[in-house]
Amino acid sequence: MELEKIVEQHESQLQQQSKEIKQHSKEIARLSDMSVEIQKQMSEGLARVDESNRFLREQNTRQSEQNAQILQAVIKGNESSDEHQFQLKLLDKTNFWKLTIGIGGSAAAIFAALTEIIKLFFK
Known part of the structure; x- marks a missing residue:
């Protein structure tokens, strides 16, 4: 009798362990499925990130x-502006000398004319 009880207990433990193994197998399968899904x-997220990075690199380029x-x-x-400024300065200097020579020449002509007029009156 006692041997039967021990055998029954052993069978019960084996059945319980079998149930636990099945539950563990199911849990492992579920975790494996979750792992595959993750x-x-x-992978999809990385593909989107790669695509986004490619787009941003193109935009950056x-x-x-x-x-x-x-x-x-x-x-x-700036070069054009510098050239324009140089031309204006050159024109200013050229106009200054033209004006100076013009005024000097006009003054000389007026002086010469006045001296001639004075010579005519005082002769």
């Missing part, structure tokens, strides 16, 4: 090209 989501074009236009404008 890996899938991470275009922005850099635009900035280079703007910089070249500003530099060209």
Whole structure:
């Protein structure tokens, strides 16, 4: 009798362990499915991040090209402005000397004319 009880207890324990093993197997399968789903989501997320990074790199490249074009236009404008300023200064100096020579020449002509007029009156 006692041996039967021991055998029954052993069988009961085996059945209980079998149930636990099945539950563990189900839990492991569930966790494995979750792991696969998480890996899938991470892969999709990384693919989106890669696509976003590619887009941002393209935008950055275009922005850099635009900035280079703007910089070249500003530099060209500055050079043009510098050239214009130089031409204005040159024109100012040229006009100054023309005016000085013109005034000097006019003064000399007036002086010569007055001296001739004075010579005529006092002769």
